[in-house]
Amino acid sequence: MTDQLRTERLLLRRWTDADRPAFHALNSDPLVMATIGQTMSRGESDAFMNRIEHRFDEHGFGLWCVDLDGESIGFTGLMVPWFRDGVEIGWRIRSEHWGQGFAPEAALECLRHAFTARHAGGLGLDELVSFTAATNTKSRRVMEKIGLRHDPDGDFDHPSVPEGDPLRPHVLYRAHRATWAERGTGSDAPSEPAGPGVA
Numbered sequence: 001m002t003d004q005l006r007t008e009r010l011l012l013r014r015w016t017d018a019d020r021p022a023f024h025a026l027n028s029d030p031l032v033m034a035t036i037g038q039t040m041s042r043g044e045s046d047a048f049m050n051r052i053e054h055r056f057d058e059h060g061f062g063l064w065c066v067d068l069d070g071e072s073i074g075f076t077g078l079m080v081p082w083f084r085d086g087v088e089i090g091w092r093i094r095s096e097h098w099g100q101g102f103a104p105e106a107a108l109e110c111l112r113h114a115f116t117a118r119h120a121g122g123l124g125l126d127e128l129v130s131f132t133a134a135t136n137t138k139s140r141r142v143m144e145k146i147g148l149r150h151d152p153d154g155d156f157d158h159p160s161v162p163e164g165d166p167l168r169p170h171v172l173y174r175a176h177r178a179t180w181a182e183r184g185t186g187s188d189a190p191s192e193p194a195g196p197g198v199a
């Protein structure tokens with residue numbers, strides 16, 4: 001179980017009760033939730049944090065708190081979707097911190113951790129998926145920046161979004177460990193290649 005990951009500017013860590021107000025600020029911001037669904041009450045946000053922490057204990061990974069200089073500015077991490085196989089990578093950043101590349105920075109570290117071999121401290125996954133409402137250009141930009149590829153054959157209607165809702169059509173993106181390892185040698189390589197532990 002890896003409780004913490006670090007990037008140049010960010011600490012990705014487990015959640016504490018002290019983060020609950022900032023987490024609610026994130027989940028109740030209409031700008032943030034416009035591409036996801038309903039804003040959350042404090043109770044709903046607290047219950048969501050409890051589920052995230054439970055998933056860390058269950059899977060050994062989860063949606064890490066993105067900590068900027070001691071302040072929780074959102075989450076980025078890995079989860080198992082309830083309606084399909086695989087492990088998903090996702091993100092949500094407080095709107096006052098948008099546009100500074102925090103989500104892709106955190107996500108690249110999550111990708112590295114996911115694709116690093118188990119004996120080297122990673123999760124040893126072969127593939128990650130990511131999906132978002134087709135209209136969510138901000139999230140799609142993050143996917144593209146970190147090297148995920150759109151798989152149009154995998155696009156789908158999200159089962160928890162009602163029919164007729166414009167957020168229902170979703171796009172599916174994928175990342176594979178082999179491709180990730182190759183990116184480590186390219187000119188647009190991420191700051192940390194997959195590392196020696198990757199097969």
Ligand SMILES: CC(C)(COP(=O)(O)OP(=O)(O)OC[C@H]1O[C@@H](n2cnc3c(N)ncnc32)[C@H](O)[C@@H]1OP(=O)(O)O)[C@@H](O)C(=O)NCCC(=O)NCCS
Binds near residue numbers: 033091093102132145
């Ligand atoms: C998607 C999200 C996490 C991106 O976080 P971020 O740290 O701002 O990421 P970036 O700085 O790389 O910006 C990504 C894109 O967002 C857009 N963007 C950035 N700042 C913006 C702002 N202030 N207003 C509107 N759009 C903005 C740009 O298109 C940008 O792409 P570019 O860098 O090529 O111009 C953030 O916008 C967010 O939390 N959105 C709401 C939650 C969400 O949709 N999560 C994904 C659900 S699947």
